[in-house]
Every structure is written in structure tokens, then in C-alpha cells.
Amino acid sequence: MNDPIIQLKGLSKCYGTFKAVDQLDLTINKGEIFGLLGPNGAGKTTTILMMLGLTDPTSGTVQVCGYDSTSNPIAVKRKVGYMPDSVGFYDNMTALENLMYIAKLNGMPEDEISSRAIATMKQVGLENDMHKKTSAYSRGMKQRLGLADVLIKRPDVIILDEPTLGIDPAGVKDFLILIKQLSKQQGLTVLLSSHHLHHVQQVCDRVGIFVTGKLLVEGNINTLSGNLFNKEGYTTRITLSESLAQPWEHEMALQALGNIKQVAVDNNAIEVSCFQDMTPAIVRFLVQKGYDIMSVHKKEYGLDDIYQQYFENNSTENITNEKSVSFFQRSFFKK
Numbered sequence: 001m002n003d004p005i006i007q008l009k010g011l012s013k014c015y016g017t018f019k020a021v022d023q024l025d026l027t028i029n030k031g032e033i034f035g036l037l038g039p040n041g042a043g044k045t046t047t048i049l050m051m052l053g054l055t056d057p058t059s060g061t062v063q064v065c066g067y068d069s070t071s072n073p074i075a076v077k078r079k080v081g082y083m084p085d086s087v088g089f090y091d092n093m094t095a096l097e098n099l100m101y102i103a104k105l106n107g108m109p110e111d112e113i114s115s116r117a118i119a120t121m122k123q124v125g126l127e128n129d130m131h132k133k134t135s136a137y138s139r140g141m142k143q144r145l146g147l148a149d150v151l152i153k154r155p156d157v158i159i160l161d162e163p164t165l166g167i168d169p170a171g172v173k174d175f176l177i178l179i180k181q182l183s184k185q186q187g188l189t190v191l192l193s194s195h196h197l198h199h200v201q202q203v204c205d206r207v208g209i210f211v212t213g214k215l216l217v218e219g220n221i222n223t224l225s226g227n228l229f230n231k232e233g234y235t236t237r238i239t240l241s242e243s244l245a246q247p248w249e250h251e252m253a254l255q256a257l258g259n260i261k262q263v264a265v266d267n268n269a270i271e272v273s274c275f276q277d278m279t280p281a282i283v284r285f286l287v288q289k290g291y292d293i294m295s296v297h298k299k300e301y302g303l304d305d306i307y308q309q310y311f312e313n314n315s316t317e318n319i320t321n322e323k324s325v326s327f328f329q330r331s332f333f334k335k
């Protein structure tokens with residue numbers, strides 16, 4: 001059910017004559033994990049700052065948790081936790097002491113601070129390391145502690161800027177699982193800004209792609225991919241236990257199944273592009289012809305493909321400068 005918790009309407013921000021954010025309309029629902037994607041300078045941070053009431057829009061409105069971020073930023077800050085890409089701690093203090101200090105700054109009642117800090121440490125999986133000084137913390141542990149800083153005030157919305165930057169693959173996986181759990185179990189709304197498409201794809205319910213201050217597209221990854229790639233048809237790649245001589249003797253018979261655009265044979269692999277998904281019929285055909293099938297793989301289009309496609313289709317409309325095209329591709333796809 002749609003239950004809007006963040007609503008941006010005609011939101012724009014200009015720096016002099018430069019439009020950093022241009023007429024943004026976006027609704028994010030309670031409990032959603034939304035991925036904010038875009039190349040460097042696309043306007044993601046400026047949008048987040050307007051949501052937090054840290055910078056005023058030039059025009060348009062931004063509402064978070066029912067409050068106008070521009071006229072009522074204090075109320076918004078009570079409801080929203082923001083984790084920047086790099087969180088600083090007092091290295092001479094333990095992680096727990098750091099967290100308790102943050103709780104105190106947030107105005108939490110003294111008698112609740114210790115128990116709530118310990119509970120939050122458990123929530124982010126740092127219960128065994130909470131008495132260590134943060135100077136001894138790894139990047140992954142610091143990100144978890146940063147998340148604890150945000151969670152201790154029990155926000156309704158959390159905004160995470162590049163939360164997986166510099167964490168090793170196992171740490172990333174754990175961190176993303178934690179985010180998903182928090183969202184699903186506690187109904188927490190998560191806004192995640194990231195350049196790591198694979199991480200975003202693993203965790204986000206919906207994504208929005210920003211380019212030069214505009215929201216190019218937003219939606220669920222499957223829907224976006226369906227809209228873009230259904231016209232491309234379906235591709236199934238099947239590997240067999242033996243190599244095939246070319247031209248392959250059964251190619252015409254396979255084509256006769258119908259709905260098939262093209263058959264390509266390469267050693268022991270057959271790749272078939274179809275207008276409709278013909279995978280079961282193709283597999284049946286090959287088995288009937290006596291082939292042993294080693295693997296069947298249907299090509300799926302992910303966020304990388306979606307991003308690339310939107311970029312290519314809009315490169316002339318939205319990005320006029322050739323140099324920014326290559327910069328965009330380089331910077332966004334950096335791992």
C-alpha cells in the first residue's frame with residue numbers, strides 16, 4: 001500500500017544561474033528502500049540537503065514525515081537519521097562511549113542512554129566489539145557504528161550516502177542484509193545514495209536515476225528492465241556436453257519452432273534469441289535430438305544495463321557535452 005513519507009514537488013535548487021536540481025517530483029513510501037543513483041554532480045547530495053532542511057530550495061516543496069523541511073527543519077531532523085559517506089569518531093573513546101555521546105547530543109534522557117546504546121550496538125552486530133576504541137575499528141565496523149549513531153534516535157527515515165564505500169565484499173553483504181532487515185522488520189524507510197549499482201540492485205525496492213539535476217526515471221528494477229528490454233526479446237544460452245560441427249544440422253528445425261529470431265552456435269554452446277521466451281521448447285528439442293545439456297542460462301538485464309540504456313538514450317537530450325559523457329561513464333562505473 002502506498003503511504004508517502006517523502007514527497008518532493010517541483011523541487012529546484014539554483015546556485016546563481018546554475019541549476020543543481022531541476023523540477024524534481026518524487027514520492028517515497030513508508031518502508032521502502034529507495035536507491036538514489038547518478039554520476040558525480042547529478043544533484044543527489046543537494047536533494048538530500050533539501051530533504052534535511054540544511055539548504056533551502058529555490059522553488060518547489062519538500063515534505064518529510066509530514067513536515068515541510070524548509071519551514072520546519074527541526075521536526076524533520078528528529079525523524080530522519082543521516083549517515084554521510086565518511087563518519088568521524090573520537091578515537092580515544094570506545095565505540096560504546098562514542099555512541100552514548102551521540103545519544104546525549106540528541107537529547108536522550110540520561111537514564112536511557114546506556115541501555116539504548118547497548119541495544120543499538122547489538123542491532124548493528126557490534127556487541128562483541130563495543131568496548132574497543134574506535135581507533136581499532138575497521139572501515140566496515142565504523143560504517144556499522146555510523147549506522148548505530150543514526151539508529152539510536154529511532155528515526156522513521158534513514159538517509160545513507162555511499163554506505164558501502166571501502167568495505168570488503170563480505171562486509172558489504174552483511175551491511176546490506178542489515179539494512180534490508182531494518183527496513184522490513186521495523187518499517188524503516190531507507191534512502192540510499194550510491195555509485196555501486198550491484199549493491200543498489202541487491203537491496204533497493206525502487207531506484208531513481210539522476211542526471212544533471214533531473215530525475216531521468218524512477219521505478220522498480222524489474223519494471224524498468226521490462227520496459228526497456230522486452231523489445232529486445234529473450235536470449236537463452238545452452239551449453240552441451242559436446243561441440244557442434246558448423247553449419248549445425250538442426251538449426252533449420254530449431255528455427256521452425258517459431259518465435260525465434262536468431263540461432264548462433266559456438267563450439268558446445270547454442271545461443272537463441274526469441275521474440276517470446278522459448279526456453280522450455282528449445283530444451284525439449286535438444287533433448288529429443290539426443291544432446292546432453294550441461295547448463296541453461298536466460299539473459300537477464302540488471303541495473304547496469306538499465307543505467308547504460310538510459311544514459312545512451314538520453315545522452316543527446318540531457319548531456320550535450322561529449323566530455324561529460326565519457327566522464328559520466330568512467331566515474332559512475334568505477335568500482
Ligand SMILES: Nc1ncnc2c1ncn2[C@@H]1O[C@H](COP(=O)(O)OP(=O)(O)OP(=O)(O)O)[C@@H](O)[C@H]1O
Pocket residue numbers: 015020038039040041042043044045046047
Ligand atoms: N554550494 C554550492 N555552490 C555552487 N555549486 C554547488 C554547490 N553545491 C553543489 N554545487 C553544484 O551542484 C551540482 C550538484 O552537486 P551535488 O553535490 O548535489 O551532486 P551529487 O550528485 O551529490 O554528486 P556526487 O556523486 O559527486 O556526490 C554540482 O555541479 C556541484 O558542483
